[in-house]
Amino acid sequence: MALQFGDLNLFVDGSDEQKALVRKFATIWITDLANLYFSWENPPNTDIRISFKYEGSWSVIGTTAKNIPKNQPTMNFGWLTAGVSEDEARRVILHEFGHALGLIHEHQNPIAAIKWNKPAVIADLSGPPNNWDADTIEHNMFEEYPSNEIDGTKLDWHSIMMYTLPASWTLTGDSAELNPDLSPDDKAFIKIAYP
DSSP, X not given: OOEEOSSOEEEOSOOHHHHHHHHHHHGGGTTTSSSEEXXXXXXXXXXXXXXXXXXXXXEOOGGGGGGSOTTXXXXXXXXXXXXXXXXXXXXXXXXXXXXXXXXXXXXGOTTTOOOBOHHHHHHHHTSTTTOOOHHHHIIIXXXXXXXXXXXXXXXXXXXXXXXXXXXXXXXXXXXXXXXXXXXXXXXHHHHHHOO
């Protein structure tokens, strides 16, 4: 029997095209992978509430969504604008729904042990297009989750949850490209997480 992933979705706003893209790609996580189904319900009693109007794309992680006031979104797809390519839409939707299913950014995995070239990362992210301040860079890039709070795997450079990492950002020359799809490790882990 499938586990219902709450009353999944309140589209707070957005066009029919945007909503259709989310419905199309979000279900990749559960098709033959997780013992879940998404219930596309109406407000107000929904666990995940999706907007398209704020800057950037983001999602709260896992059951944290239950702590967000019902009149606020828990996920945003600011990058899903008119004319977005299917590949970009797929990548962003899979990444943000990974967060909704409880996955963290791969580069913040405490098992990762990435050897950062912090000055290079800070120099790049403090300027355009990000213009992040020092606290935001620390939180988004270097801050690892406590190992006692993570049920994870080894570092997966091909995970949908991995940021792009230029070789100049690591002392070892390791790098990661934008990953457009779920990696084999993503698929294996989600099967274990939602048996």
